[in-house]
Amino acid sequence: MAIDNFLSIQGVSKRFGGTLAVNNVSLDIARGEFFSLLGPSGCGKTTLMRMIGGFAMPDSGIVAIDGADVTALPPNARPTNMVFQSYAIFPHLNIADNIGYGLRKLKLSAAEREKRIAASLAMIKLEGFGQRRANELSGGERQRVALARALIMQPKVLLLDEPLGALDKRLREAMQIELRELQRRLGITFVFVTHDQDEALSMSDRVGVMSKGKLLQVDKPKALYERPGSREVASFIGTMNFFEGRVLEAAADSLTIETKEISRVAAKPNGARAFAVGDRVLVAIRPEKLSVSSTPASVNSVQGRLHAVSYLGDHHLLQIIVDGIREPFIVLAPSDGKGLDENAMPDSAVWVSWPADGAIILPAA
Amino acid sequence: MEKKHGGIGLMIYAIAYLTFLYVPVLFLPLFSFNDSLFVAFPLKGFTTKWYAQMFEDEAMHRAFWNTLRVGFAAALASTALALPAAKALTLNRMRGGNVLIGFANIPLFVPEIVLGISLLILMTAAKVPLSLISVTVGHTLFCIPFALAVLMSRFEGFDRSLEEASLDLGESGWMTFWRVTFPIVFPGVVASLLLTFLVSFDDFMVAFFLCGTDTTLPVFIWGELRFPFKLPGVLALGAAILIGSCILVAFAEWVRRLGTTGSGPASFGHA
Ligand SMILES: Nc1ncnc2c1ncn2[C@@H]1O[C@H](COP(=O)(O)OP(=O)(O)OP(=O)(O)O)[C@@H](O)[C@H]1O
Ligand SMILES: [Mg+2]
Numbered sequence: 310m311a312i313d314n315f316l317s318i319q320g321v322s323k324r325f326g327g328t329l330a331v332n333n334v335s336l337d338i339a340r341g342e343f344f345s346l347l348g349p350s351g352c353g354k355t356t357l358m359r360m361i362g363g364f365a366m367p368d369s370g371i372v373a374i375d376g377a378d379v380t381a382l383p384p385n386a387r388p389t390n391m392v393f394q395s396y397a398i399f400p401h402l403n404i405a406d407n408i409g410y411g412l413r414k415l416k417l418s419a420a421e422r423e424k425r426i427a428a429s430l431a432m433i434k435l436e437g438f439g440q441r442r443a444n445e446l447s448g449g450e451r452q453r454v455a456l457a458r459a460l461i462m463q464p465k466v467l468l469l470d471e472p473l474g475a476l477d478k479r480l481r482e483a484m485q486i487e488l489r490e491l492q493r494r495l496g497i498t499f500v501f502v503t504h505d506q507d508e509a510l511s512m513s514d515r516v517g518v519m520s521k522g523k524l525l526q527v528d529k530p531k532a533l534y535e536r537p538g539s540r541e542v543a544s545f546i547g548t549m550n551f552f553e554g555r556v557l558e559a560a561a562d563s564l565t566i567e568t569k570e571i572s573r574v575a576a577k578p579n580g581a582r583a584f585a586v587g588d589r590v591l592v593a594i595r596p597e598k599l600s601v602s603s604t605p606a607s608v609n610s611v612q613g614r615l616h617a618v619s620y621l622g623d624h625h626l627l628q629i630i631v632d633g634i635r636e637p638f639i640v641l642a643p644s645d646g647k648g649l650d651e652n653a654m655p656d657s658a659v660w661v662s663w664p665a666d667g668a669i670i671l672p673a674a
Numbered sequence: 675m676e677k678k679h680g681g682i683g684l685m686i687y688a689i690a691y692l693t694f695l696y697v698p699v700l701f702l703p704l705f706s707f708n709d710s711l712f713v714a715f716p717l718k719g720f721t722t723k724w725y726a727q728m729f730e731d732e733a734m735h736r737a738f739w740n741t742l743r744v745g746f747a748a749a750l751a752s753t754a755l756a757l758p759a760a761k762a763l764t765l766n767r768m769r770g771g772n773v774l775i776g777f778a779n780i781p782l783f784v785p786e787i788v789l790g791i792s793l794l795i796l797m798t799a800a801k802v803p804l805s806l807i808s809v810t811v812g813h814t815l816f817c818i819p820f821a822l823a824v825l826m827s828r829f830e831g832f833d834r835s836l837e838e839a840s841l842d843l844g845e846s847g848w849m850t851f852w853r854v855t856f857p858i859v860f861p862g863v864v865a866s867l868l869l870t871f872l873v874s875f876d877d878f879m880v881a882f883f884l885c886g887t888d889t890t891l892p893v894f895i896w897g898e899l900r901f902p903f904k905l906p907g908v909l910a911l912g913a914a915i916l917i918g919s920c921i922l923v924a925f926a927e928w929v930r931r932l933g934t935t936g937s938g939p940a941s942f943g944h945a
Binding site: 400413 | 835839853857858
């Protein structure tokens with residue numbers, strides 16, 4: 310998908326008293342894209358989304374949708390609709406009137422209104438629920454009503470603020486698939502806020518990772534996982550082992566890194582970033598790129614002590630303590646016994662190793 | 675054992691308290707049915723003639739009608755003024771809200787006689803003739819703190835995102851108020867109307883200073899007390915007001931609580 314700027318956010322900032330909730334964020338989202346904003350609690354996701362919806366005014370910057378500057382428009386004049394985290398179903402109206410709430414302005418005939426509401430109820434598979442009240446629905450059903458009430462307005466951009474946060478795990482996973490399927494079918498641009506990285510990675514075309522008001526990186530899910538651009542992103546997306554070092558030799562397709570604990574680490578430069586001899590770097594390795602054996606491997610091996618083993622079905626999660634490195638190495642080893650002797654005891658000496666292209670080299674902060 | 679003992683002590687205290695509070699009030703209906711001009715034991719016999727006598731009194735009719743009109747107007751005015759204030763103070767967390775609440779509550783703490791005299795001076799200075807209008811203005815001022823308290827308690831726990839959702843779905847702020855906010859706080863509005871009506875209905879002091887020749891019921895009663903032979907009739911009127919007030923208060927409290935318990939929706943105001 311070509312990245313055009315259907316929804317364009319340019320240099321947007323928002324301050325609340327002493328906190329800079331959103332710090333100079335620029336972002337372009339394509340028409341029909343499923344875009345997720347991912348970040349820890351309090352990083353400014355909701356604030357950024359509220360500025361797209363018109364519920365908050367940016368202190369500076371521009372929000373444009375489909376070529377029109379909407380920065381100064383109130384929510385009722387924007388081609389956006391929102392699914393609120395609390396769902397905000399009107400308690401004094403039944404489900405049909407909730408879904409049809411926004412249709413009043415369109416001055417439809419009663420029959421047309423009924424027809425659209427019925428179609429909407431069918432879309433969310435709640436036919437026959439029209440006369441019920443919100444408190445007579447389950448959490449998942451309410452979530453769908455909130456979705457239908459927003460979608461009936463045919464918005465150019467649908468904003469969803471942690472819409473699945475209140476659901477239990479099973480229902481959440483089912484709704485993830487339903488939502489994604491619905492979005493593909495309707496072709497509406499979705500901006501989806503979540504702090505659940507699995508949710509963001511599995512549903513989205515692209516993900517923007519936020520931290521402390523800043524947008525750190527925007528990328529496709531696979532790229533974010535395989536080529537995080539900073540330690541913050543790398544540690545927020547999945548599990549990562551880190552240690553620091555210094556570049557000893559730098560060639561076009563290989564790096565040698567010297568570390569205190571492991572004499573020499575062979576690595577490949579990844580991404581567009583170039584390193585020079587002497588640069589301080591951070592070596593980041595995914596748990597599944599590490600392997601464990603009782604003898605050292607030919608490259609990138611370090612000796613440690615097996616600290617803990619937990620069984621995860623088809624994998625074992627191992628914690629290995631290496632002298633001088635604060636955090637134990639986390640290793641994900643297949644349970645078929647290839648990686649590790651089945652009877653390895655805690656405290657036994659083991660070797661942890663990884664291939665030269667298994668590590669991600671980041672600039673040290 | 676000891677716990678039970680404490681329980682009995684508390685029970686005795688509660689009974690004594692309620693007796694002290696309500697027995698004097700119960701003398702009112704009791705003597706209103708007593709077939710004697712004198713309010714004294716022993717009771718003479720049962721009669722309803724005092725009620726009949728009172729309800730045929732033309733002056734009483736006029737005073738009652740005046741009180742109703744002032745009560746309706748003051749209830750409407752104070753509730754209408756308090757509604758946006760209560761919303762601003764709770765939903766929008768207005769800056770300096772506590773100061774505003776403090777000022778609005780002043781009429782509760784100023785002695786009524788002081789309030790009455792100040793209003794009288796104000797009306798005279800402003801050349802407002804003393805009439806039902808001046809009473810209504812005084813009562814509105816006096817009723818606002820009550821309306822504010824009832825409405826604010828209704829606004830507590832109102833989910834702001836309901837209003838945002840309405841704006842998001844294309845409605846203006848004004849239509850959002852009528853289609854979402856007002857129906858949801860409607861029970862509070864009814865409770866406020868009932869309560870402020872009662873506060874106005876029962877007020878003597880402010881009405882006494884401001885009513886001029888248009889007497890309200892409490893002022894009328896005060897005037898009647900000069901004539902000893904009218905005392906039983908006044909008791910009959912008092913008893914009727916007492917029972918009416920109790921019913922209205924109970925109803926107001928019931929309405930105020932509608933839809934606030936649990937997640938049940940308010941059963942009012944289908945927009
Ligand atoms: N109306 C407000 N007034 C003052 N501070 C606010 C307001 N709204 C948000 N903040 C602050 O701005 C920061 C970002 O808040 P925001 O709600 O955008 O975070 P979030 O990423 O959505 O978090 P969560 O995942 O917990 O919902 C927080 O520090 C928050 O305390
Ligand atoms: Mg949030």
